[in-house]
Amino acid sequence: xxxxTQRQETVLALxxxxxxxxxxxxxxxxxxxxxxxGISSATARNEMGTLTEAGLLRQPHTSAGRVPTEEGYRxxxxxxxxxxxxxxxxxxxxxxxxxxxRPDVEQWVRLAASVLAxxxxxxxLVTTPRSPRALFKHLELISTQGRQxxxxxxxxxxxxxxxxxxLASNVPELQLxxxxxxxxxxxxxxxxxxxAAQSQRFSTLGQEITRLVxxxxxxxxxxxxxxxxxxxxxxxxxxxxxxxxxxxxxSLRLLEESSFxxxxxxxxxxxxxxxxxxxxxxEGAWEELKDCSMVLARYGAPGxxxxxxxxxxxxxxxxxxxxxAVRYVAGLMSDLVVDAYAS
Amino acid sequence: xxxxTQRQETVLALxxxxxxxxxxxxxxxxxxxxxxxGISSATARNEMGTLTEAGLLRQPHTSAGRVPTEEGYRxxxxxxxxxxxxxxxxxxxxxxxxxxxRPDVEQWVRLAASVLAxxxxxxxLVTTPRSPRALFKHLELISTQGRQxxxxxxxxxxxxxxxxxxLASNVPELQLxxxxxxxxxxxxxxxxxxxAAQSQRFSTLGQEITRLVxxxxxxxxxxxxxxxxxxxxxxxxxxxxxxxxxxxxxSLRLLEESSFxxxxxxxxxxxxxxxxxxxxxxEGAWEELKDCSMVLARYGAPGxxxxxxxxxxxxxxxxxxxxxAVRYVAGLMSDLVVDAYAS
DNA sequence: GATTAGCACTCTCGGCTAGAGAGTGCTAAC
DNA sequence: GTTAGCACTCTCTAGCCGAGAGTGCTAATC
Numbered sequence: 001x002x003x004x005t006q007r008q009e010t011v012l013a014l015x016x017x018x019x020x021x022x023x024x025x026x027x028x029x030x031x032x033x034x035x036x037x038g039i040s041s042a043t044a045r046n047e048m049g050t051l052t053e054a055g056l057l058r059q060p061h062t063s064a065g066r067v068p069t070e071e072g073y074r075x076x077x078x079x080x081x082x083x084x085x086x087x088x089x090x091x092x093x094x095x096x097x098x099x100x101x102r103p104d105v106e107q108w109v110r111l112a113a114s115v116l117a118x119x120x121x122x123x124x125l126v127t128t129p130r131s132p133r134a135l136f137k138h139l140e141l142i143s144t145q146g147r148q149x150x151x152x153x154x155x156x157x158x159x160x161x162x163x164x165x166x167l168a169s170n171v172p173e174l175q176l177x178x179x180x181x182x183x184x185x186x187x188x189x190x191x192x193x194x195x196a197a198q199s200q201r202f203s204t205l206g207q208e209i210t211r212l213v214x215x216x217x218x219x220x221x222x223x224x225x226x227x228x229x230x231x232x233x234x235x236x237x238x239x240x241x242x243x244x245x246x247x248x249x250x251s252l253r254l255l256e257e258s259s260f261x262x263x264x265x266x267x268x269x270x271x272x273x274x275x276x277x278x279x280x281x282x283e284g285a286w287e288e289l290k291d292c293s294m295v296l297a298r299y300g301a302p303g304x305x306x307x308x309x310x311x312x313x314x315x316x317x318x319x320x321x322x323x324x325a326v327r328y329v330a331g332l333m334s335d336l337v338v339d340a341y342a343s
Numbered sequence: 344x345x346x347x348t349q350r351q352e353t354v355l356a357l358x359x360x361x362x363x364x365x366x367x368x369x370x371x372x373x374x375x376x377x378x379x380x381g382i383s384s385a386t387a388r389n390e391m392g393t394l395t396e397a398g399l400l401r402q403p404h405t406s407a408g409r410v411p412t413e414e415g416y417r418x419x420x421x422x423x424x425x426x427x428x429x430x431x432x433x434x435x436x437x438x439x440x441x442x443x444x445r446p447d448v449e450q451w452v453r454l455a456a457s458v459l460a461x462x463x464x465x466x467x468l469v470t471t472p473r474s475p476r477a478l479f480k481h482l483e484l485i486s487t488q489g490r491q492x493x494x495x496x497x498x499x500x501x502x503x504x505x506x507x508x509x510l511a512s513n514v515p516e517l518q519l520x521x522x523x524x525x526x527x528x529x530x531x532x533x534x535x536x537x538x539a540a541q542s543q544r545f546s547t548l549g550q551e552i553t554r555l556v557x558x559x560x561x562x563x564x565x566x567x568x569x570x571x572x573x574x575x576x577x578x579x580x581x582x583x584x585x586x587x588x589x590x591x592x593x594s595l596r597l598l599e600e601s602s603f604x605x606x607x608x609x610x611x612x613x614x615x616x617x618x619x620x621x622x623x624x625x626e627g628a629w630e631e632l633k634d635c636s637m638v639l640a641r642y643g644a645p646g647x648x649x650x651x652x653x654x655x656x657x658x659x660x661x662x663x664x665x666x667x668a669v670r671y672v673a674g675l676m677s678d679l680v681v682d683a684y685a686s
Numbered sequence: 687g688a689t690t691a692g693c694a695c696t697c698t699c700g701g702c703t704a705g706a707g708a709g710t711g712c713t714a715a716c
Numbered sequence: 717g718t719t720a721g722c723a724c725t726c727t728c729t730a731g732c733c734g735a736g737a738g739t740g741c742t743a744a745t746c
Contacts, residue, residue: 025738027737027738027739028738028739029737029738030737030738039689039690040689040690040691041690041738042689042690042691042692043688043689043690045738045739045740046688046689046740048739049739049740059738059739060698061696061697061698062695062696062697062738062739063695063696063697063698063737063738063739064697064698064737064738064739065737065738065739102562103507104506137485138483138485140481140483140495142480142481142497144501150497150501152483152495152497152503154485154493154495158487158493158505158507160495160503160505162501162503164446164501164683219445231599232599233576233595233598233599234592234595234596234599237591237592237595238592248580249577249580249581252576252577252580253577255576256574256575256576256577340507368709370708370709370710371709371710372708372709373708373709382718382719383718383719383720384709384719385711385718385719385720385721386717386718386719388709388710388711389711389717389718391710392710392711402709402710403727404725404726404727405709405710405724405725405726406708406709406710406724406725406726406727407708407709407710407726407727408708408709408710
């Protein structure tokens with residue numbers, strides 16, 4: 001795409017700004033009046049014509065105002081948005097909220113979803129953080145009744161997994177806790193495969209338990225991205241583009257089928273590990289997202305635990321505000337996760 | 344309300360049945376033709392007039408067919424529905440599904456939500472099961488790095504709670520595990536208050552930890568109903584009564600604000616502990632639910648752990664099918680929870 | 687050469703009307 | 717008690733019309 005003049009960029013930016021606010025095609029006259037541009041509507045029309053030919057704007061019908069195309073939004077986000085950021089006051093407020101809730105991953109995830117939904121006025125998505133590879137830290141066996149035993153497995157990073165198991169025979173409590181200690185010593189810091197490899201070293205009981213531990217750990221590996229929490233669905237309904245049900249239904253189904261979401265998040269986030277990723281209109285890859293945009297970011301500490309968060313909304317989204325919010329919350333979550341997990 | 348004749352009940356039932364299917368006012372002629380009633384449309388009209396006077400039917404406008412009133416639905420559910428039940432084949436299928444997933448409470452909750460949403464073609468709600476009063480079972484202290492310690496608390500029933508804490512000074516691992524054993528011995532089977540009362544018996548370290556344990560336990564008590572999972576939101580959108588956004592938005596907000604949901608579930612379920620509860624149109628008590636119906640049930644084993652599940656849909660809901668599904672899934676979940684927790 | 691005023695043209699949207707269709711309540715006959 | 721017949725009411729849809737907004741083009745202006 002060839003270069004746009006300064007004025008064309010201004011016009012594009014203003015049209016997008018106006019359209020995001022009003023959700024209605026914006027015409028040349030309204031534009032120059034509303035923003036006191038120093039040009040006449042005719043000049044604006046000429047520029048708009050150029051932008052339309054460049055594929056950045058589009059007319060819903062012959063005699064209506066202009067609406068940004070997906071390409072137009074992309075140009076805007078890539079070239080014109082700059083490094084927006086939340087006002088300091090809002091940042092402090094959000095940060096304060098995070099430090100006020102109980103220090104618990106689950107709570108942070110909820111709060112993050114709530115904050116994102118509120119600031120973006122769209123639907124938000126936040127996965128719980130997960131370690132890339134579960135590493136053994138501590139095992140505890142707690143006898144309950146008869147041959148039922150509760151297996152509590154602590155992973156490096158503080159994640160706790162539990163699992164019931166029924167032993168072949170009754171085993172005294174003392175023997176259980178001894179076995180747990182022995183296994184803990186042998187497996188400290190090992191991953192699922194390595195734990196499984198240790199199993200021969202133990203007695204029948206130890207082998208049974210070790211295999212189960214390895215099993216639980218590999219299951220933890222399998223769900224590499226955590227559960228997806230969401231918030232702000234109701235915001236989507238306020239958007240005029242979702243008044244007819246079809247588009248809305250698709251988005252809703254999206255949010256409920258976490259498998260699809262995980263796939264999108266994983267794919268969209270793999271290339272850019274650092275910053276915020278903006279997916280506008282599905283980018284051709286996701287038919288189901290063609291009426292939506294997503295603003296996504298990873299958070300957490302690579303090596304310890306990472307998660308993803310983002311916002312799902314209409315293509316006509318307040319990208320500036322949303323990107324700032326996503327970036328800031330991702331940073332905040334990273335700090336919190338590092339604090340909690342790094343030890 | 345005075346008694347209805349046999350024929351009036353038939354007419355009411357058929358109108359409700361027809362309206363549930365088509366979502367459109369049903370007229371006398373269509374009714375007698377569709378169901379080959381042995382009466383003429385004029386007779387049907389007379390009966391419909393009586394039912395309208397009795398407050399069980401209503402006309403959207405002077406010259407339209409009849410639509411059931413909330414009172415009409417209530418009569419139908421209370422007197423005419425009988426003991427419907429899912430077909431054996433479907434029961435077996437559902438049961439099979441439950442036994443196929445990983446034996447894990449979280450998985451069962453998800454599956455229950457999915458099954459309910461599918462069978463009711465509406466939105467479903469399932470809380471995770473919770474013990475009515477958290478009772479201490481086992482404490483484990485795992486040192487991580489420096490003065491950071493991971494506190495793992497196992498409650499009676501197998502629920503596991505974890506919490507980070509930072510000690511005032513560095514404490515060797517051995518001393519930690521000894522303290523944990525000591526506290527475990529002293530607090531076995533006690534509730535939050537009793538645990539707090541024990542705290543004086545211990546050294547400074549023990550006191551600090553015991554108080555934290557009591558704190559964690561009382562927090563567990565506070566959330567007497569678990570987290571609410573939901574599924575099948577997309578089903579709601581298919582319903583014609585939710586095409587305009589207002590009613591839908593309300594229901595959505597309901598599902599997202601779990602606080603409100605918990606209140607509704609708690610209230611609606613407190614009187615009838617045994618069976619399935621049907622709330623039609625909010626029953627006057629909940630303004631927010633006035634366009635919706637809920638079919639709710641408790642599950643679990645009183646004394647061990649209980650939860651609630653149910654379906655939220657339009658008032659024009661397939662009550663027979665939904666009630667059967669809710670009842671069956673609640674029973675299934677009860678069995679599973681008892682199996683898992685009873686030990 | 688860029689900008690602008692003026693103008694004819696196009697397209698949507700809201701309001702209006704008319705006719706079709708469905709359903710009702712009533713009355714009189716069976 | 718039931719039913720056929722009928723006049724009446726109300727909604728829903730299609731079609732039409734005028735207002736309004738916006739455009740593209742041309743010719744004049746800076």
